[in-house]
Amino acid sequence: MKSLVVKVKRFDGSKTWWQEYKVDISSEKISVLDVLIKIKEEQDPTLAVRYSCRMAICGSCGMVINGIPRLACQTLISELGDSKITVEPMWNHEVVKDLVVDLEPDFEKVKAVKPYILRDTKEIYESDVEFGQRPEDLEKYYNFAYCIQCGICMAACPILGSNPKFLGPMALNAAYRWSADSRDRGWNARRAVIDAEDGVWPCHLAYTCSAVCPRGVDPGFSIQLLKSAILRRRARP
């Protein structure tokens, strides 16, 4: 049996405070989310935590654990190597309650870059041709399609700290993923949003988004790929 001290940053809509919980666990091979659920069930039902899949797929349980934005369901107690754990809501987000933050602005930014294949409607509905794709075409965006939109990269981005209007790594990664798809023809529609003051240009390669991404998506690099695509097209006569 091991004892943990879990410090949670709480918010009730008006005030914020740190609350400490002592938790006994029988194995370290459990996740931080398991510990939070244990606290909720056995000590404090008022603690607000958002989760769903518990297997790093839905992207609901993003929070800052011991100073690093991570998925609570993917972070094992054993990998933290400490019996003191601090948990706080994701930075750069409005807190709804305790560890639950508002992801809506992130999703709005993703929506702004049109995260889907853009083709002429006639092509889609009036022709029988399939939009095929070769394996090498798939390689161009495959890694970036792993994003689960958990918002962890947005919490880690220092630019979003000073400029909340910046589109951020989550939306810009989506812009790259769909623009790099060989079936897509939406570059010009997306370019208006990404080649703008709050588009790709504020990014100065802090690269924390890529360092903390729980899915190995590397959004920091997809932003650089977007920049070079913009510059290449600008250079064309």
Added chain:
Amino acid sequence: MRAGRGIGEWFRVINLERVLFLLHRITGVYLVLYIFPRPYLILLYGSWEEALKLDMTPIGKLLAAFFVFSILLHGINGLRIMLVELGVIKGWPVRDPIKPTPALRASKANWLMVVLTVLGTIIGTAIGTYLVLYGAETWP
């Protein structure tokens, strides 16, 4: 309530690249603060020579040494950022279910530029600081 520190997020160091990012920001702000008041100093002191005398005071020399550090770090790291943005420094993320590697961490060219930034800044600042402190006396 918005979580985090706002502009204070610049000062949170989580990964190595973030150290460079922070230094890039600090030196960028410093360069603006150091260079832009110069014309006004000349106006204030009446001549270029008089304004330059400020640089010969101990504080002036310290500020000039930090200027050398700033211009080197901001310049070389800025070059690295530009090379990545232009697609000259290439890379690709390495997919691995346990430990994926982001593209720029897998890129030798990027690491070479990081080493160049660090070494170039240290060596250049050492030489520059020596010249700032003793240059006026040793200049032939």
